[in-house]
Amino acid sequence: xxxxxxxxxxxxxxxxxxxxxxxxxxxxxxxxxxxxxxxxxxxxxxxxxxxxxxxxxxxxxxxxxxxxxxxxxxxxxxxxxxxxxxxxxxxxxxxxxx
Amino acid sequence: xxxxxxxxxxxxxxxxxxxxxxxxxxxxxxxxxxxxxxxxxxxxxxxxxxxxxxxxxxxxxxxxxxxxxxxxxxxxxxxxxxxxxxxxxxxxxxxxxxxxxxxxxxxxxxxxxxxxxxxxxxxxxxxxxxxxxxxxxxxxxxxxxxxxxxxxxxxxxxxxxxxxxxxxxxxxxxxxxxxxxxxxxxxxxxxxxxxxxxxxxxxxxxxxxxxxxxxxxxxxxxxxxxxxxxxxxxxxxxxxxxxxxxxxxxxxxxxxxxxxxxxxxxxxxxxxxxxxxxxxxxxxxxxxxxxxxxxxxxxxxxxxxxxxxxxxxxxxxxxxxxxxxxxxxxxxxxxxxxxxxxxxxxxxxxxxxxxxxxxxxxxxxxxxxxxxxxxxxxxxxxxxxxxxxxxxxxxxxxxxxxxxxxxxxxxxxxxxxxxxxxxxxxxxxxxxxxxxxxxxxxxxxxxxxxxxxxxxxxxxxxxxxxxxxxxxxxxxxxxxxxxxxxxxxxxxxxxxxxxxxxxxxxxxxxxxxxxxxxxxxxxxxxxxxxxxxxxxxxxxxxxxxxxxxxxxxxxxxxxxxxxxxxxxxxxxxxxxxxxxxxxxxxxxxxxxxxxxxxxxxxxxxxxxxxxxxxxxxxxxxxxxxxxxxxxxxxxxxxxxxxxxxxxxxxxxxxxxxxxxxxxxxxxxxxxxxxxxxxxxxxxxxxxxxxxxxxxxxxxxxxxxxxxxxxxxxx
Numbered sequence: 054x055x056x057x058x059x060x061x062x063x064x065x066x067x068x069x070x071x072x073x074x075x076x077x078x079x080x081x082x083x084x085x086x087x088x089x090x091x092x093x094x095x096x097x098x099x100x101x102x103x104x105x106x107x108x109x110x111x112x113x114x115x116x117x118x119x120x121x122x123x124x125x126x127x128x129x130x131x132x133x134x135x136x137x138x139x140x141x142x143x144x145x146x147x148x149x150x151x
Numbered sequence: 152x153x154x155x156x157x158x159x160x161x162x163x164x165x166x167x168x169x170x171x172x173x174x175x176x177x178x179x180x181x182x183x184x185x186x187x188x189x190x191x192x193x194x195x196x197x198x199x200x201x202x203x204x205x206x207x208x209x210x211x212x213x214x215x216x217x218x219x220x221x222x223x224x225x226x227x228x229x230x231x232x233x234x235x236x237x238x239x240x241x242x243x244x245x246x247x248x249x250x251x252x253x254x255x256x257x258x259x260x261x262x263x264x265x266x267x268x269x270x271x272x273x274x275x276x277x278x279x280x281x282x283x284x285x286x287x288x289x290x291x292x293x294x295x296x297x298x299x300x301x302x303x304x305x306x307x308x309x310x311x312x313x314x315x316x317x318x319x320x321x322x323x324x325x326x327x328x329x330x331x332x333x334x335x336x337x338x339x340x341x342x343x344x345x346x347x348x349x350x351x352x353x354x355x356x357x358x359x360x361x362x363x364x365x366x367x368x369x370x371x372x373x374x375x376x377x378x379x380x381x382x383x384x385x386x387x388x389x390x391x392x393x394x395x396x397x398x399x400x401x402x403x404x405x406x407x408x409x410x411x412x413x414x415x416x417x418x419x420x421x422x423x424x425x426x427x428x429x430x431x432x433x434x435x436x437x438x439x440x441x442x443x444x445x446x447x448x449x450x451x452x453x454x455x456x457x458x459x460x461x462x463x464x465x466x467x468x469x470x471x472x473x474x475x476x477x478x479x480x481x482x483x484x485x486x487x488x489x490x491x492x493x494x495x496x497x498x499x500x501x502x503x504x505x506x507x508x509x510x511x512x513x514x515x516x517x518x519x520x521x522x523x524x525x526x527x528x529x530x531x532x533x534x535x536x537x538x539x540x541x542x543x544x545x546x547x548x549x550x551x552x553x554x555x556x557x558x559x560x561x562x563x564x565x566x567x568x569x570x571x572x573x574x575x576x577x578x579x580x581x582x583x584x585x586x587x588x589x590x591x592x593x594x595x596x597x598x599x600x601x602x603x604x605x606x607x608x609x610x611x612x613x614x615x616x617x618x619x620x621x622x623x624x625x626x627x628x629x630x631x632x633x634x635x636x637x638x639x640x641x642x643x644x645x646x647x648x649x650x651x652x653x654x655x656x657x658x659x660x661x662x663x664x665x666x667x668x669x670x671x672x673x674x675x676x677x678x679x680x681x682x683x684x685x686x687x688x689x690x691x692x693x694x695x696x697x698x699x700x701x702x703x704x705x706x707x708x709x710x711x712x713x714x715x716x717x718x719x720x721x722x723x724x725x726x727x728x729x730x731x732x733x734x735x736x737x738x739x740x741x742x743x744x745x746x747x748x749x750x751x752x753x754x755x756x757x758x759x760x761x762x763x764x765x766x767x768x769x770x771x772x773x774x775x776x777x778x779x780x781x782x783x784x785x786x787x788x789x790x791x792x793x794x795x796x797x798x799x800x801x802x803x804x805x806x807x808x809x810x811x812x813x814x815x816x817x818x819x820x821x822x823x824x825x826x827x828x829x830x831x832x833x834x835x836x837x838x839x840x841x842x843x844x845x846x847x848x849x850x851x852x853x854x855x856x857x858x859x860x861x862x863x864x865x
Contacts, residue, residue: 071752073775075745103768105775106837113834120828134768134845141844142837143825 056083063093063127069100072108081111092124099130104138116148127151158429162421166414174406182399186392193299193391197384200298201353201366204382207290208368220371222286223379226317227307229280230337234315284336287318291382295320301361301385304334305368308381313339314358317380361385428462431455432469439473451477497557501526504560507567509537514761516734516798517610518545519664521700523708523726525671531723532559533669534567538575543611546574549622549667549727550603553643562599566591566644570605580607581654584618584644588652591645600645604667608659610731615659618652620644625667626688629660631696633689636665661733662696666703671722677715687714700728732758734797740782740790748778751794759796762803769845769864770803776838777807777860785811793857801863802847808859815851815858817843 054070056079064087072080094115098104104112116126127149131139139145210216291303304319316334334340340358348355353364365383369376435454451474456466505524513520522535532552539545548570552563569587577583584605591601604625606617615627617636621643627634638655659665666688675683691706698706704726711724736754738747752771759767774794781792795806816839823836843849846862853859 071771071775073748073752073771074779075749102764103772103775105772105779106835106841107775107779109837110834113832116828117830117832120830132764132768134765134772137844138772138841141840142823147825147828147832 054079056080058083058087060091062091063095064089064091065095065097067097067100071102071104072111073103073105074107077105077107077111080108081114084115089119089122089124094119094124094126096126096128097130098128098132098135101132101135103132104135106142109138109142109144112144112148125149159418159422159426162426163414163418166417167410170410170413174410178399178402178406182395182402185398186395189391189395190388193386193388196298197300197364197386198353200294200300200303200384201364201382203297204294204366204368217371218286219290220368220379222283223305223317223368224370225279225283226287226305226336227380229283230315230317231307234309234337234339284318288320291318291320294382294384298384299386299390301387302334303382303384305380305382306334307379308342309339312342314342315339356383358383358385361387424458424460425462428456428458428466432466435469435473439476500557500560504531504534504564507564508534513537516759516796516803517543517732518608519700519730519732521704521728523704523724525724531555532563533671533723533725534563535667535725535727536567536571537727537729538571540575540607543609545608545610545729546571547606547608547665547667547727547729548574548603549625549669549725550601550605550644551622551669551671551723551725553600553602555723558597558599562597562601562645566601566603570603574605574607579654580605580616580618581652584620584652585650588620588644588650589648592648595645598646600643602643602670606665606667608665608729608731613658613660613731614656615665616654616656618654620652623668623670623673625665626692627657627659627663627665628692628696629658629663631694633692635685635689659731661731661735664696664700664703664728664730666692666707667727667729669723669725671724672707672711672726675711675715675722675724683711683714687711700730703728734758734795736794736796738778738792738794740785740792741788745779745782747792748775748782751778755794755796759803766803766864770805773805773842773845773862773864774807776842777862780816780838781807781809781811784814784816785809787811799863802865803863805862805864806859807862808854808857811858813853813856813858816860817849817851 054068054072054076056069057067059065059067066084068080070076096112112126112128119126128139129151131150136145136150139148139150144150207219208216287305291305295303302319302321304321305317306314307317308314316336316338318336319334321334342356346357351364353366356363356365363383363385365381367378368380368382370379431454451470453470454466456463505526508522508524511522511524520537524533524535526533532555534548534550534552536548537545548567550563550566550570552559552566554562566587569590570583573583573587574580577586584603601620602622603620604617604622605620606615606625608615618641619636619638620641624640625636627636634657636655636657639653641652642650668688673683673685673688677683687710688707691710692703695703695706707726736751738751740747752774755770755774756767759770762770778792782790791810793806793808797804797806820839820843821836822840822843824840825832842862845864847865848863850861851859852861
């Protein structure tokens with residue numbers, strides 16, 4: 054998995070590869086290091102192969118952290134398998150999916 | 152480039168040159184002869200006239216002779232008297248004006264020409280002189296009339312060698328022009344040495360540039376005749392020359408005109424005889440393409456030459472040639488069309504043949520197959536085939552039909568279908584091959600045969616059974632070891648009806664691969680007549696166990712091409728490579744290292760790269776969730792997890808087992824689904840929800856005390 058983070062009007066976190074048991078920990082620690090000033094955080098998922106429950110946990114933790122600061126978390130361009138995972142777990146109800 | 156000169160122009164030029172040379176020469180020669188003759192005649196006439204003068208003065212019988220002599224004598228004496236009195240005035244000079252002459256003249260002959268405007272004042276008669284003068288001039292006029300001369304005149308020569316003129320016929324010439332000089336009586340002309348030439352009977356005297364001939368007049372004293380005077384005839388050859396020149400001009404004109412007519416006739420005949428026919432042939436030759444293309448024999452227009460000569464022969468040859476060419480063009484055209492049609496059919500046949508072979512690449516969970524075929528001609532006799540007999544037995548065939556082209560390809564199609572149906576329906580490989588051999592051997596009048604390697608791989612027993620019917624020995628590559636399947640070589644198929652084939656077998660482990668090929672590979676020769684051979688194939692297969700099969704084919708092709716180094720391929724080259732793929736992952740968990748999950752997904756993706764992205768992603772998620780579940784549940788080092796993949800008819804089946812305790816995670820599991828966000832959401836419990844959703848089916852059992860989950864993904 055590769056993560057790149059770009060600050061701007063929104064904080065854009067681009068994930069390339071898988072967000073799974075192993076990589077979700079890398080994801081969490083990489084995001085925790087960032088000082089988030091922006092009001093909206095966008096996960097760019099066009100190159101995300103798949104996401105497992107471990108990845109969902111990491112996203113939920115980020116969502117909770119942002120919600121406490123009144124910040125939004127969005128996830129963009131999910132592939133069909135990721136969309137299915139989001140749908141079956143109801144994550145599409147707690148994150149803004151675009 | 153040289154200028155093009157039409158042949159007709161050359162013919163005309165040649166005619167002109169020839170006619171100038173022939174008639175011109177004749178004309179010039181005849182002109183000179185004529186000129187000579189005319190000159191001679193003219194001078195003869197002059198001489199005859201002078202002879203006549205002599206005759207007059209020497210004729211004793213003539214009564215007139217005395218009168219003439221007296222007249223001369225009288226005139227001479229009279230003039231001599233006047234002349235002697237004033238000789239200095241009398242020289243006939245060229246610079247003197249006509250008026251001066253008139254003056255002398257008036258003094259001498261005042262009775263003459265009273266009507267003449269110049270002499271109108273002269274009226275005084277002197278009877279005797281007048282009579283003598285008329286006598287002389289009448290005589291001289293007679294002579295002049297008898298010969299074509301300028302003038303006839305009389306004179307005497309004094310002691311100072313001067314010609315003193317007595318009379319001149321031109322004096323009373325009524326057509327005389329104003330400046331037409333004549334010798335005025337009483338004037339003189341100074342003679343110089345050389346003026347008189349005396350070689351002839353009538354000597355020549357050149358007077359003022361004019362030639363004259365003269366004769367002397369003597370008195371009739373028989374004893375001592377006295378020279379009284381001379382009579383000269385002045386003549387001009389220019390005049391006769393002019394006449395002959397005029398004749399020449401006329402002749403030239405006539406000859407020119409006749410030459411033109413001749414040349415015209417000659418040209419016309421040349422045109423009719425040669426040029427016209429040559430032009431016809433030339434045009435026909437230059438139009439030959441047009442005449443030949445798309446022409447049928449009946450459309451041929453013969454070139455007609457009416458003359459019966461060599462031109463006719465040439466035209467006949469041309470016509471014959473044209474017919475022959477059209478005939479051949481027609482034949483060639485038909486052959487070309489036929490060949491084109493055959494080629495097109497061969498191409499279609501080749502396409503049908505290639506289409507009848509299964510895919511060049513095939514991948515599934517237990518095998519990977521790559522085929523390579525390069526026909527030497529449009530259709531060849533090589534073929535390969537592979538098909539499953541059931542879910543774990545794969546039949547493989549590589550064969551080569553003797554001969555090439557259509558017959559070989561027909562025999563190949565027959566053989567291919569026979570072998571397939573026999574192998575599919577027979578109990579054993581030997582039965583199948585024996586029956587195929589029987590059928591092929593019967594009615595095999597063309598004596599074609601098939602060399603063939605036919606094998607069946609059992610992926611469960613990890614074994615290959617095969618029959619080699621006179622075919623190249625294949626190579627088995629196992630753990631980087633290159634093994635030649637060098638067993639019994641049975642007879643080729645289609646020759647001996649009742650041959651008893653021998654079946655052999657060999658271990659065929661996961662990860663092993665088999666290379667089958669036809670003799671086009673090992674028997675191809677380079678320009679030094681060396682065979683590519685087995686050794687080079689073995690060299691290419693070295694250390695190739697870990698290589699993808701495509702890479703193995705590349706290696707062999709690179710080695711083969713650099714060896715043969717030739718564009719002309721003599722024989723078909725066919726290769727079939729089949730690999731037995733291992734589809735089991737053995738995972739060993741220790742030291743809390745979750746990376747075994749990542750490794751498992753990576754290995755799956757590598758083996759099943761041919762699956763679509765969605766399936767691979769689903770399998771990835773399921774592997775992640777279940778392995779995570781196993782590890783999280785057992786939480787012990789040394790946990791062994793076995794994952795087995797297989798393609799089943801519903802999709803891809805995953806069987807995951809471990810050596811831990813019997814635990815069914817699906818039992819009492821509740822799907823977890825979030826409706827809205829709040830801070831109290833528990834992060835766990837999504838994994839199995841996702842697995843159940845992505846799997847087409849899932850089940851748990853404890854097999855041989857190993858907890859086992861079986862999942863099928865579409």
